[in-house]
Amino acid sequence: MKHFNFKNLFTAITLVAALSACKKDRIVEPIDIPAERAGVYILNQGNINANNSTLTYFNYATQSSTSDIFSAVNGTKLGDTGNDIKIYGSKMYIVVNVSSTIEVVDPKTTKSIKRISMLNGTAARQPRYIVFNKNKAFISSYDGTVAVLDTASLAIEKYITVGRNPEQMVISNNKLYVANSGGLDFGNPDKTVSVINLSTLTETKKVEVVANPTSIGADSYGHVYVLSNGDYKSIAAGLTIINNATDAVTLTSADLAGGYGSSIVNNGDYIYYISASNGILVYNTKTQKVEKENFITDNTAITSPFNIAYDDINQQLFVMDAKNYATNGQLFAFGKDGKLVKGYPITTGITPGAVVFVNK
Template structure:
């Protein structure tokens, strides 16, 4: 849940408040072309739930120019209510707008809208071969052909599915059960990407939300716990056997994005540091990846550039005013910051 973070969403539901949208980065890899150069980066800003003020910020690398709401500029209409996820696949950009029940598909280089697809409270999007996969709080994953832009199949998974990741020819789906607070789900659905069928559910720590995978055969799942007697934690799944190889409690905050690239996995701690976990040794390497004098108040998204190794961290600040995205080199040194909209929840890189 991004504007008011994932945990806030579930807490508000407990008090019978309106549905919120919470999802954090998974930081799914976008299909990069080796040796390609970046044109810029997009930041999807969730805005405030129920305020219809989601925006799409674009930063042009060549011009060093920031466009605060490029979607509205390109389409003369608002993006919608609670933009929850963003991904670029080929020439198309897929924008998940949770509280508007929409998947917007636009031209990646211009943000010009191509098509809208209605889905029930969509949450997250990932890609594999010619298909886009979108979770919905209806307990499903919609399979969308990226050429025809039509739904070709709907797969039933667990309750209130959040983020997904593709690993070893399979799609792993974190089933949070967030809409059933305090009766959370605690499973990860495994979908065979050849048959497009669920083949297994894996039990993990209660309330799994964000998920990523490394190149060593590991799938990492961050769970928020039940906000009471069950702690937040991380479950690491072997992508060959689909068995949890390790499970441990973690001191996590309200925002729990996670990203993996190369030898490292990045995630925020309860004191808003960015932990740097070594995927090769399976040990925490640094308690705080950031080496510059930079304070992140509310880490809301993490993305790693697979070409440069740069790490981008979004800060939602107070969840009601404009946030920032800061770029760090692979050693944790600050390079620059840009201003974003309210609750910057997803960062995606655009190739030239």
């Protein structure tokens, strides 16, 4: 009868346990692969009531453009006056103002997923801008509402009443700030920013700012920036700064007025926007001072700067040039040094008004 050597057996078990423990303790660190851009979509507004909005796609790998990629892929026009475009999750949202639709597409293929009608009975709500928070999209419309859209079902859950003719929006400190322009009531603009609680989805207050606010942005220091156009006669255009903790106005300045409809884009400690003199103003959000009157350093001439965007991956500032608002415009890109990036400008459609960057 064979006898077991318990000493050897115990040694073997101990060794296996030790090896197993080593395997369990070995932590494989995830590899952080930075996102890489595939290209940029340019939303061209076209002309109001001409039904000629287009979507241009510029492919970074081939350095080539498709001038009307939405129509090419879907066999139908995008609509009348495309106003805003954003990518959120796996979907791209295109706000088409005069057509009163939200076009939801696959950003990789530009294939339409759903066209959402923005009507109140038979009346057009005229959507303007879109922002996102968690599983909700918020859409401002000229009828004085902000729609709440579920990004999974693509169903509108409710409408929040705000001020007259709301324009751009920004989320800061778990609140949605909405610029109420009143711009369609010429000579009698609105002069408020609605504050919406994102937990209750209700308007909690209105903050008074310079008349006819259209553009709005925020920084990481608790400031909300509002660009207003004034009433084009007795009330000057200007910038209002709101404290996002108290919603109190901390600064109102006509010297910091911006160009009409320019987005306020954020890059670390800086915000950029088109100034009243058509330069790209650089404002230091930490020191609360203008750092540069114009980001562009190489004297690149831009005829009619219409809007801007910032690519935080490639660290490039994009400027949309509407030219004469009747023929094709151009898209410019500038590096960190303020100099034009090689290969730009590229040709766009009529009145390029918004861009969005898509990753590989």
